[in-house]
Amino acid sequence: MEVDRLVNGVGLVGLLGAQHYVGFELAGRMITLRFEAQLMAVIADGELVRTMPSPVATKDHHRLRGARAAADEVPLPAEAVMVQRRVSTRGSVQVANERIQVGLAHAGKTVTIAVEAAVFRVIVDPDLTLVIARTGTDEVDRYKVNAVERTPRVRDTSTEATRCASSEARQNCYRPRSIPTSRSTLRVMSCSRPRLG
Numbered sequence: 001m002e003v004d005r006l007v008n009g010v011g012l013v014g015l016l017g018a019q020h021y022v023g024f025e026l027a028g029r030m031i032t033l034r035f036e037a038q039l040m041a042v043i044a045d046g047e048l049v050r051t052m053p054s055p056v057a058t059k060d061h062h063r064l065r066g067a068r069a070a071a072d073e074v075p076l077p078a079e080a081v082m083v084q085r086r087v088s089t090r091g092s093v094q095v096a097n098e099r100i101q102v103g104l105a106h107a108g109k110t111v112t113i114a115v116e117a118a119v120f121r122v123i124v125d126p127d128l129t130l131v132i133a134r135t136g137t138d139e140v141d142r143y144k145v146n147a148v149e150r151t152p153r154v155r156d157t158s159t160e161a162t163r164c165a166s167s168e169a170r171q172n173c174y175r176p177r178s179i180p181t182s183r184s185t186l187r188v189m190s191c192s193r194p195r196l197g
Contacts, residue, residue, distance in 0.1 A: 001061040002034040002070045016063060020055045034074050035061055036131050039119060041074045048075050051118045053133075073129060074121075081115040083143045095120060096138040102130065115140055 005013040011024035013033070022031065022042050026049065034041040040054040061067060085093035091104035095113055098120075102111060106124055114121040122130040 001064070001067055002032055003064050003066045003068070004030060004032055006030050015056055016060065018055070022052075023049065034070055036074070039131055039133065043075065046075060048116075051116060051131075074131075080121075081140050081143075083113050083115060083140055084110055084145050085113060086110050086145050093122075096134075096136065096140050098134065098136055098138070100130075100132055110145055 003015075005015075007013055007022060007026040007029050008019075009027050011021055011027050012019040013022055013031070014020075015033075022033075026042070026044060029044055031049075032043040034043060035054055035056065035058075037058065038054055039051055040056070041051050042049045056064065083095055085095060087093055087102050087106045087109050089107050091107050092099050092101050093111065093113070094100070095115060100113075100120055100122060102109075102122055102124060109124065112123040114123070116134075118134055120130075120132045120134060122132065124130065
């Protein structure tokens with residue numbers, strides 16, 4: 001849902017009878033306000049100026065004067081940082097020390113993320129973009145997907161069998177051998193004891 005509004009001289013626009021600040025630098029300009037869930041995108045001359053928390057609840061979007069269905073995707077701001085991430089088996093990615101839940105259905109996919117000041121825009125497919133509010137201000141420290149893929153370790157049964165065999169051999173080598181004894185041997189041993197005195 002989106003609407004057009006003229007920004008007054010002090011950077012305010014009217015929405016449902018209330019005035020909301022969108023930026024003093026936009027004074028006197030016609031802008032488009034795009035509403036996505038809990039966020040409001042401020043668009044001027046086809047460029048995204050900023051994204052902020054929406055002052056209008058989703059259930060009240062239809063009450064906005066001049067409201068219409070959004071024709072296309074929100075344009076990315078020129079200063080957005082673009083990164084790539086591979087969705088984990090749990091359906092999430094991590095950017096700027098924040099974990100973003102993309103969805104289990106997209107596990108294994110490589111997604112492109114536009115990092116803005118207030119939101120992450122996760123481009124999953126050409127027709128699917130997720131907008132998620134940021135909770136921190138950390139900078140991005142990695143831009144590309146890791147080049148090295150982790151492969152599951154396969155147990156080498158032949159090596160393990162050799163290791164087990166050698167282990168048994170060591171146990172046999174160090175196992176004390178029993179010395180057979182008999183009564184005659186014990187008798188000889190007792191007779192050969194030297195007498196004292």
